[in-house]
Amino acid sequence: MKVGVLGGGRMGAGIAHAFLLAGCEAAIVERDNASADAAAHRIRDIIARSIDRGTTDRGADELNAALSVGHDAAAFATCDLVIEAVPEDRAMKAEALSRIERTAPDAAVASNTSAISIDDLAAPLARPDRFLGLHFFNPVPASTMVEVVVGAATAPAVVDRARGWVEMLGKTPIVVRDSPGFASSRLGVALALEAIRMLESGVASAEDIDRAMELGYRHPMGPLRTTDIVGLDVRLGIAEELQASLGERFAPPALLRRLVAEGKLGRKSGEGFYTWERPGQETP
Known part of the structure; x- marks a missing residue:
């Protein structure tokens, strides 16, 4: 093939x-x-x-x-x-x-x-x-x-x-x-956007928000660390696509827009919700 x-x-x-x-x-x-x-x-x-x-x-x-x-x-x-x-x-x-x-x-x-x-x-x-x-x-x-x-x-x-x-x-x-966001992006982005809103409003640190999902719900990786790996710019683009088709519940938080505008795109840029020193190592 x-x-x-x-x-x-x-x-x-x-x-x-x-x-x-x-x-x-x-x-x-x-x-x-x-x-x-x-x-x-x-x-x-x-x-x-x-x-x-x-x-x-x-x-x-x-x-x-x-x-x-x-x-x-x-x-x-x-x-x-x-x-x-x-x-x-x-x-x-x-x-x-x-x-x-x-x-x-x-x-x-x-x-x-x-x-x-x-x-x-x-x-x-x-x-x-x-x-x-x-x-x-x-x-x-x-x-x-x-x-x-x-x-x-x-x-x-x-x-x-x-x-x-x-x-x-x-x-x-x-x-x-075929439907907006399919299955994985729609569910993944919904969780990530809520995690970003929680961080934005000071509910908890990025590390503790992620730990809540990792330890409480057995997710292998929390939504903010996952967003860093996927790329904040990618998450933003998907959120905008879903907002246009599914409504304001997918509106990107201001924090996400600001970080993307600053070039803080996650692991690929070295900084997002975490600071990535080298692959596999990051700090909040």
């Missing part, structure tokens, strides 16, 4: 890496040479770390031989599946999907969107029957599920194939009908 990924950022590289470890070929396409070079460095670093950690018994030469990274979408022509993994922006995703459809006429096409309607994204496509959502979680290697989002026009056979692809990765497919 050959899988294409449009966008080689953290998510795109993680998705390509997951398929490589499952024995597939992977083609990452970026917007230009500089971005492609950065993406190549990113995924080769991920491959090296997975080998060092013993999460694969395949060698670097074998994995890198199954990988191509460039800026020419013609690489998608022979793919069985192409996934767009560009930022959570409607216009960017629409352009990305149009580019994929032009260059991969026979492939199933998926969006990694975490909140944008699959039916809205499918509307301009010539073949909406082969389109669906595959919502991977960050970080991809550590996540154990993928949300399979079914649009009104998605063919049942494509849904069945998508379930199989997710299981091939060693992850569990969760199948949901």
Whole structure:
């Protein structure tokens, strides 16, 4: 199986890496040479770390031989599946999907969107029957599920194939009908926004709010630390999308807007609700 990924950022590289470890070929396409070079460095670093950690018994030469990274979408022509993994922006995703459809006429096409309607994204496509959502979680290697989002026009056979692809990765497919925020983002953002409001109003510290969910409800990670890992800018974008469709209960708190405006995006920037000194270590 050959899988294409449009966008080689953290998510795109993680998705390509997951398929490589499952024995597939992977083609990452970026917007230009500089971005492609950065993406190549990113995924080769991920491959090296997975080998060092013993999460694969395949060698670097074998994995890198199954990988191509460039800026020419013609690489998608022979793919069985192409996934767009560009930022959570409607216009960017629409352009990305149009580019994929032009260059991969026979492939199933998926969006990694975490909140944008699959039916809205499918509307301009010539073949909406082969389109669906595959919502991977960050970080991809550590996540154990993928949300399979079914649009009104998605063919049942494509849904069945998508379930199989997710299981091939060693992850569990969760199948949901297209709706605002699907299942995971809608529930996750609702909890995160309330936690941010509690922090904003001084109910408790970030650490204690997180501990309440970790110790009281057995969540593996609290909502504020999770938001730091996901990215405050990503959470803000999803909240705005949900606010537009579901109402003011998803209105982003002023604290979230302020932190994003200040560039405090969480782990990727080094500071969010926690200060991240290095991966895996943070302080409130």
